[in-house]
Amino acid sequence: MSTHNIPLPPTGSTLTTKGWHQEAALRCLLNNLHPEVAEDRENLIVYGGNGQAARNHQALQDIIHALKNLENNETLMIQSGKPVAILPSHEHGPRVLIANSNLVPHWATWEHFNKLKDEGLMMYGQMTAGSWIYIGTQGILQGTYETFMAAAEKHYGEGSDLTGKLVLTAGIGGMGGAQPLAVKMANGVCLACDVEEWRIEKRLKTRYLDVLCKSFDEAIDLALKSVKEKKAISIGVVGNAADFFKYVYDKGIRPDLVTDQTSAHDPLNGYVPHKMTVAEALALRTSNPAKYVELSKLTMGEHVKAMLAFQKAGSHVFDYGNNLREGAKQVGVTNAYDFPGFVPAYIRPLFCKGSGPFRWVALSGDPEDIRVTDEAMKKLFPENKKLHNWLDKAQEMVAFQGLPARICWLNYGEREKAGLMFNQLVREGKVKAPIVIGRDHLDTGSVTSPNRETEGMMDGTDAVSDWSLLNLMINTMNGASWTSFHHGGGVGIGYSQHSGMVICADGSKDMDERLKRVLNSDPGMGVARHADAGYEIARETARKSSLKLPSLKINS
Amino acid sequence: MSTHNIPLPPTGSTLTTKGWHQEAALRCLLNNLHPEVAEDRENLIVYGGNGQAARNHQALQDIIHALKNLENNETLMIQSGKPVAILPSHEHGPRVLIANSNLVPHWATWEHFNKLKDEGLMMYGQMTAGSWIYIGTQGILQGTYETFMAAAEKHYGEGSDLTGKLVLTAGIGGMGGAQPLAVKMANGVCLACDVEEWRIEKRLKTRYLDVLCKSFDEAIDLALKSVKEKKAISIGVVGNAADFFKYVYDKGIRPDLVTDQTSAHDPLNGYVPHKMTVAEALALRTSNPAKYVELSKLTMGEHVKAMLAFQKAGSHVFDYGNNLREGAKQVGVTNAYDFPGFVPAYIRPLFCKGSGPFRWVALSGDPEDIRVTDEAMKKLFPENKKLHNWLDKAQEMVAFQGLPARICWLNYGEREKAGLMFNQLVREGKVKAPIVIGRDHLDTGSVTSPNRETEGMMDGTDAVSDWSLLNLMINTMNGASWTSFHHGGGVGIGYSQHSGMVICADGSKDMDERLKRVLNSDPGMGVARHADAGYEIARETARKSSLKLPSLKINS
Numbered sequence A, B: 001m002s003t004h005n006i007p008l009p010p011t012g013s014t015l016t017t018k019g020w021h022q023e024a025a026l027r028c029l030l031n032n033l034h035p036e037v038a039e040d041r042e043n044l045i046v047y048g049g050n051g052q053a054a055r056n057h058q059a060l061q062d063i064i065h066a067l068k069n070l071e072n073n074e075t076l077m078i079q080s081g082k083p084v085a086i087l088p089s090h091e092h093g094p095r096v097l098i099a100n101s102n103l104v105p106h107w108a109t110w111e112h113f114n115k116l117k118d119e120g121l122m123m124y125g126q127m128t129a130g131s132w133i134y135i136g137t138q139g140i141l142q143g144t145y146e147t148f149m150a151a152a153e154k155h156y157g158e159g160s161d162l163t164g165k166l167v168l169t170a171g172i173g174g175m176g177g178a179q180p181l182a183v184k185m186a187n188g189v190c191l192a193c194d195v196e197e198w199r200i201e202k203r204l205k206t207r208y209l210d211v212l213c214k215s216f217d218e219a220i221d222l223a224l225k226s227v228k229e230k231k232a233i234s235i236g237v238v239g240n241a242a243d244f245f246k247y248v249y250d251k252g253i254r255p256d257l258v259t260d261q262t263s264a265h266d267p268l269n270g271y272v273p274h275k276m277t278v279a280e281a282l283a284l285r286t287s288n289p290a291k292y293v294e295l296s297k298l299t300m301g302e303h304v305k306a307m308l309a310f311q312k313a314g315s316h317v318f319d320y321g322n323n324l325r326e327g328a329k330q331v332g333v334t335n336a337y338d339f340p341g342f343v344p345a346y347i348r349p350l351f352c353k354g355s356g357p358f359r360w361v362a363l364s365g366d367p368e369d370i371r372v373t374d375e376a377m378k379k380l381f382p383e384n385k386k387l388h389n390w391l392d393k394a395q396e397m398v399a400f401q402g403l404p405a406r407i408c409w410l411n412y413g414e415r416e417k418a419g420l421m422f423n424q425l426v427r428e429g430k431v432k433a434p435i436v437i438g439r440d441h442l443d444t445g446s447v448t449s450p451n452r453e454t455e456g457m458m459d460g461t462d463a464v465s466d467w468s469l470l471n472l473m474i475n476t477m478n479g480a481s482w483t484s485f486h487h488g489g490g491v492g493i494g495y496s497q498h499s500g501m502v503i504c505a506d507g508s509k510d511m512d513e514r515l516k517r518v519l520n521s522d523p524g525m526g527v528a529r530h531a532d533a534g535y536e537i538a539r540e541t542a543r544k545s546s547l548k549l550p551s552l553k554i555n556s
């Protein structure tokens, strides 16, 4: 079947189904497959390797058909991207329930999964691909912004941003390319190198990067000048991170933050060794892969040594989820893990407050509706400087892909408020159609992923996925519009389990109740999870709220 | 803490909590730990190795306290037997949500689990231990009865039982000891050997076995005579299964059914080799374990050869979930798997009809309430001979343990009817207190366990646990009183995932609605799962009902 069988999402304020929750599911499913959103529409791939929205074209057509005919007291069951049953239910709960890519642990390998996938029996759902709430690259940009702002607040005090601060990083490819813009949005100076010039040029064109300098010195000089002037700017330069980081260090420069997003997770096809041209590296990659990997890891060793030197000299250094430390450790840098990963360093304290990537989509398709919500958010949280800054910059710098959407991180307590406010905007006709509220599976209460989001939990419960299941259950009970449970998102089959939640604010009184419950209990489970693990911030968050944690004797 | 801190379950018709769903959870939790029910009360172990009801004594007290104070718009979250949160919810859904023993697949080993357990961070929930709906040994008896009745119906036609039929088996220990009584309840003749005389005597005392014969010949003669007279009887004899089965075969006797429940899953500590006395075997077990295992497997080889010979001669032969075939195969019996396991042979066709182990408990504590429900069930299903037979025999032969309870297998459609009928009995005061309805996690729609319940699925989806999760989600949404998701029940950590459901009929109109939905969608997911895998019986079941299966274009 060819792609023109995939309709665009309906827009406007008229229903094409029997209710707004079905409609929201349909519009979001088709938005995931929107030409501006999906990485590979023909193959139903949304993002993240091969994260799909539906198992195959027939299943997609069957889902569309089912959603169009689904009554308000029925629920559609999706098993790895295929509609397997419609069951009698009731109107105050999910219209769709989704389980993707789940395998009994002993069989949870890529090998077994791919065998089933090849036979048409399964689908890889990633996180928001198979659960129908991906919104394009705004997500990574905002997540990166949030990390840098969290770093600023941690090191320079609440309410701080990166004004007058220098961030040194490397790797500005597909995801890492969000770094320069995110730092600039945080009002800092970003100095970034990448080994490939065409990558840097791509960032220039899309305005994710401001300047490409001709030499290390030119880049450094511009960076230092901008820091002095407190001017937000992003500066790129061609170079290998191992060389550039050492060069900066040797010049006596001490950036405030140092990190890296080269593709070090893949020493053969991602990371590029130094002391040779990229062309030479590409040739070696095919002629002698073993040698290539050896040199790659040796380069990582030098790269990490420079980062450790910065750390010793007072810079705040962190790993950005690319496994760079492991490569360095393997070639003898025994203290490679002396600098922390970004989750324990910056994100976990946010998770402890029940904070996470809250997102919303204007079902009308009208960008004006998002502008209205942006303004309303600013009014709702007048004190939240970080949020105001993000929303202003996002309005200016972020192009919508598919249905207009917005993302920002909100705490436990705030999400509930925002949800009720959106419902009121819909009720009062301030926006043209209902607003859909969702989140990434990467959130405070929803994901168990011992190599990333739950790495190094205080009590050692990194792999305990009871928490993700409880999150799924309470959101399903409390009346989300659709919920989901996936396996293998982010880090691959065998390594994670996580739950999704999407809820549609249709302006009704009933949705006031459901929004209040769901947007309380969803992040509430995150606070409970971190409080139980021993994090004092989470316990304090619970104490200051009405969240009851019986085994900790908090509020109960 | 000593056991007298564990209260007995409250009984009678007066609430000790703020609603009947909390009350049901409290009574069932404490019933799981009732002295007549729990295997090891002091350690909170209910059954099945170390399947626990709560993580530790402190957690148990905290759960009791939480249930006693839980409002009707709150939900208690249990993580591996500990009460971790109370969240705002609503009155038409679960009062308790439970996730036990779940680990991200890569870490899902006994080793990692036990480490966490030793640190007090997890608990093994088995199936109904941690989900608070175990009812004692009636379950295994009824499951065994159901298997033998399914065999009778398959081989001798619908409505048939084992009248005038001879069943040959071995191993009448803890679970296998249910075989003689189950065959007798099915009106057949059971001829069973066990290598240990004291085991047989134990069955005689508890009336699970009628006669212990002194010799092989005496046992065989009595069995043949009883078959001729169509007299239901169970006959035991001391002997090794490998020897006795061959002896029976060589005598030219061809039993109708042949199976086995020796502990062949454990060749060292369970199964006993032949050509030596039990005393000699016990000595060898410690002096030379390797040799013991070798002889054990060689004995399994002979044992299976005899079973294959019976099969070739026309007997219906099946494996009863003890891994006997594997042991035989390992010593060169290449065709050991020529006879099937009991699930593909007899249980799966039941699962295809949405049938499974439906159970109910009289919260009043009064046995008379169960008598009333027994009679009402017979009236509700006047045509179901198998059910009538079971209920009559159960009334006569099954002693209650803890709160009076009953179990029987009901199909898709029937469960809904039974639930509504129970709710009416409560409403009309025909019983003294609400009735709790639950089921094993071993059920048509709830379990994924590739070495047992989902072994050899037609389409190869043995390990796809999306189905168990969908079952969890729809029951949670549709308003069960509590739901649960466990890992590792039955077959151990790493090898299964399964969901539980319990719903309390309190006589209200609201519960009519919830019972109708839950008891429809719960087995409905089972029918959907088997229909999707290609089983025609399941597709036919769906077609004859109103169950909508979109991807199969059934009713939709």
Ligand SMILES: NC(=O)c1ccc[n+]([C@@H]2O[C@H](COP(=O)([O-])OP(=O)(O)OC[C@H]3O[C@@H](n4cnc5c(N)ncnc54)[C@H](O)[C@@H]3O)[C@@H](O)[C@H]2O)c1
Pocket (backbone or CB within 6 Å): A170, A171, A172, A173, A174, A175, A176, A177, A193, A194, A195, A196, A199, A239, A240, A241, A242, A261, A262, A263, A264, A265, A266, A270, A271, A272, A273, A274, A299, A320, A321, A322, A323, A452
């Ligand atoms: N939140 C997270 O944990 C998170 C988010 C996004 C990305 N990541 C990780 O960050 C890494 C980058 O992701 P991506 O999608 O941008 O990958 P990508 O392959 O698109 O980009 C990597 C970039 O690194 C450059 N590079 C490689 N070796 C280099 C070297 N030695 N010196 C300088 N530049 C070099 C490449 O030219 C390329 O532009 C990956 O390892 C990914 O897993 C983590």
Ligand SMILES: NC(=O)c1ccc[n+]([C@@H]2O[C@H](COP(=O)([O-])OP(=O)(O)OC[C@H]3O[C@@H](n4cnc5c(N)ncnc54)[C@H](O)[C@@H]3O)[C@@H](O)[C@H]2O)c1
Pocket (backbone or CB within 6 Å): B170, B171, B172, B173, B174, B175, B176, B177, B193, B194, B195, B196, B199, B239, B240, B241, B242, B261, B262, B263, B264, B265, B266, B270, B271, B272, B273, B274, B299, B320, B321, B322, B323, B452
């Ligand atoms: N539904 C199921 O799949 C299911 C249910 C229950 C039990 N089982 C399996 O059945 C087996 C028995 O379970 P149990 O709880 O009764 O175990 P158990 O250890 O209590 O009893 C096993 C009995 O077998 C006897 N035995 C051992 N070797 C023998 C031999 N060679 N010949 C004759 N008798 C011998 C022992 O004396 C003992 O009485 C186990 O392997 C168990 O996993 C499966």
